[in-house]
Amino acid sequence: ENVLTQSPAIMSASLGEKVTMSCRASSSVNYMYWYQQKSDASPKLWIYYTSNLAPGVPARFSGSGSGNSFSLTISTMEGEDAATYYCQQFTSSPYTFGGGTKLEIK
Amino acid sequence: EVQLVESGGGLVQPKGSLKLSCEASGFTFNNYAMNWVRQAPGKGLEWVTRIRSKSNNYATYYADSVKDRFTISRDDSQSMLYLQMNNLKIEDTAMYYCVRRGSMVVGYAMDYWGQGTAVTVSS
Numbered sequence: 001e002n003v004l005t006q007s008p009a010i011m012s013a014s015l016g017e018k019v020t021m022s023c024r025a026s027s028s029v030n031y032m033y034w035y036q037q038k039s040d041a042s043p044k045l046w047i048y049y050t051s052n053l054a055p056g057v058p059a060r061f062s063g064s065g066s067g068n069s070f071s072l073t074i075s076t077m078e079g080e081d082a083a084t085y086y087c088q089q090f091t092s093s094p095y096t097f098g099g100g101t102k103l104e105i106k
Numbered sequence: 107e108v109q110l111v112e113s114g115g116g117l118v119q120p121k122g123s124l125k126l127s128c129e130a131s132g133f134t135f136n137n138y139a140m141n142w143v144r145q146a147p148g149k150g151l152e153w154v155t156r157i158r159s160k161s162n163n164y165a166t167y168y169a170d171s172v173k174d175r176f177t178i179s180r181d182d183s184q185s186m187l188y189l190q191m192n193n194l195k196i197e198d199t200a201m202y203y204c205v206r207r208g209s210m211v212v213g214y215a216m217d218y219w220g221q222g223t224a225v226t227v228s229s
Contacts, residue, residue, distance in 0.1 A: 033215045035151075042203060042219040043151065049213040086151055090214055094169050097151040 002027045004087050004098035012106040019074040021101040023065075023087035032070040033088045034063060037100075043086065047072065079105060108132040108218045110204045115223030122194050126223055128187040128204030136160055136182035139207040141216060142189050144200035144225075152200075155189065156207070172198075194227045201225075 003026040013019045023032060034047040045054045047063040050070060060075045074081055082105050087098040114126040126142070139162070142154040155178040158165040166178050177190040187204055201222040208217030 031213055033213065035216070037151075042221055043216075044219070045208075045212065045215050045217045048208075048215040048217075052213070054212070054217070088151075088153075088216070093167055095153045095156075097153065100150045 001094050002029065002089055002092050002096050004089060004096050006085075006087060006098035006101045008101060009099065010102045010104070012104040013074075013077040014106045015077055015079060017077045017106075019077050019081070019103065021072050021085060021103070023070045023072070023098050025068045025070075025089060027092065028067045029089040029091040031090070032063065032065060033090065034072050035086045035088065036083045037086065038083045046085070077105070108206065110206065110218055110220035112202065112204045112220045112223035115202065115225045117226045117228065118194055119229050120194060120196060120227055122227070123190070123192045124194065124225060126189040126191070126202055126204075126225070128189075128220060130185040130187065130204075130206070133206070135180075135185035138209075139214075140178075140180060140187045141205040141207055142178060142187075143203045143205050143216070143219075144198075145203070145222075146197075146200040149200075154202070157187070191225070194225075196227050199225060199227045 005024045007022045031050045035043040036046045037043040051063045062073045084100045084102045086100045109131045111129045139158045141156045156167045157178045175193045179188045203222045204220040205216045206218040
């Protein structure tokens with residue numbers, strides 16, 4: 001199966017700070033997808049087709065990458081962005097998730 | 107408004123069985139593939155199983171961890187998704203989410219998630 005490794009596992013950022021998190025795939029994928037999950041809530045689709053923001057996602061979020069290496073970036077950290085972010089691939093079954101990056105406010 | 111409402115979770119002993127249900131509304135259920143995704147307490151997300159639409163012959167797929175123990179099914183006439191779980195193990199303890207796989211417009215991503223139903227396997 002295609003193993004997705006997210007880094008860092010936990011990170012903290014100050015309000016207004018730029019944030020970047022990584023997702024690396026053991027095998028090349030066509031696209032990467034990202035989900036946001038806040039405590040005690042269901043995950044939400046956040047980014048699809050590597051770089052497209054889901055409806056309602058603030059423009060300060062962006063996604064990029066190709067092949068085995070992908071990233072999610074927040075241009076300026078806001079309080080509501082504190083959450084865990086998961087990447088997922090649909091190129092090959094099983095549709096694996098990364099282990100998540102927990103983003104906290106510093 | 108798309109809604110997915112799971113039910114059927116609870117406490118079950120190891121080797122026991124449980125059937126989860128998911129009631130879908132707000133979209134044409136029979137047009138979409140559906141999934142179950144689980145999350146063990148304090149852990150990450152794990153895709154469990156998927157069922158495709160009638161036009162794709164209701165093809166089913168399973169994670170190795172649940173193959174031969176879990177069965178996914180759907181009733182399009184009732185807009186219902188099910189997960190029959192047999193021979194449950196302690197490691198099956200998790201929140202189980204009913205998840206819609208979206209259209210090509212969103213890259214077939216998992217675009218809507220239910221609130222989840224908790225399954226605890228313990229003696």
